Amino acid sequence: MQPVNLAAKLAQFTTHWDPHVIADYNDNEVMVVKFQGEFPFHLHEDTDDFFFVLEGEMVMDLEDQSHEVKQGELFIVPKGVTHRPRAADECKVLLIEPKGVPNTGDPATAAAKPRI
Amino acid sequence: MQPVNLAAKLAQFTTHWDPHVIADYNDNEVMVVKFQGEFPFHLHEDTDDFFFVLEGEMVMDLEDQSHEVKQGELFIVPKGVTHRPRAADECKVLLIEPKGVPNTGDPATAAAKPRI
Numbered sequence: 568m569q570p571v572n573l574a575a576k577l578a579q580f581t582t583h584w585d586p587h588v589i590a591d592y593n594d595n596e597v598m599v600v601k602f603q604g605e606f607p608f609h610l611h612e613d614t615d616d617f618f619f620v621l622e623g624e625m626v627m628d629l630e631d632q633s634h635e636v637k638q639g640e641l642f643i644v645p646k647g648v649t650h651r652p653r654a655a656d657e658c659k660v661l662l663i664e665p666k667g668v669p670n671t672g673d674p675a676t677a678a679a680k681p682r683i
Numbered sequence: 684m685q686p687v688n689l690a691a692k693l694a695q696f697t698t699h700w701d702p703h704v705i706a707d708y709n710d711n712e713v714m715v716v717k718f719q720g721e722f723p724f725h726l727h728e729d730t731d732d733f734f735f736v737l738e739g740e741m742v743m744d745l746e747d748q749s750h751e752v753k754q755g756e757l758f759i760v761p762k763g764v765t766h767r768p769r770a771a772d773e774c775k776v777l778l779i780e781p782k783g784v785p786n787t788g789d790p791a792t793a794a795a796k797p798r799i
Binding site: 568569570571572573574589590591592593597614615617619621627629632634635636637639640641642643644645646648661663665 | 684685686687688689690705706707708709713730731733735737743745748750751752753755756757758759760761762764777779781
């Protein structure tokens, strides 16, 4: 039980679309990630997807709308909703997903989610 | 489905120890809250407790240790662990708890958690 400094965790890696687990909350993994460029469109049938922008700005594309999500803003994608995060410039994000959820919606293409 | 600006939500109330629900994530409520002073010691038998400091600084007292938790830092209290948040000056915090969890650990004294 220690405070977890998100900036210090984010300083430990430079890769994009590569979520790193920093804590557990019940059956969820709490992660930090850096977005830059476009992620594939995907969905999670069984879970909402939690995004909180720590630094920078991202766009959340849905099938029929797009939302800018700025520093200090939260965006929760409900389960079953197809979505694609993208960011023109690097954007740092706090993510929460249940343990075992593939970040791409597909275990074959999912990130490893190392713990730091 | 809209971005949720945490500063705008926090500007809607001035009370302390009065969590306001701003979003749902699966079976959890995502809340913002302002801490100032001391909360009672309490525990949650069945859930971890998620605190992320948005602005200011708080102290998390446990039975045998205390931790300063600063802006940009996360502190997760595991289920069953007695804890007390406190803050000398106002501190703004993002909280996550499963729906229906009393913030004091006791329904008789729990906050109402209005939705904003």
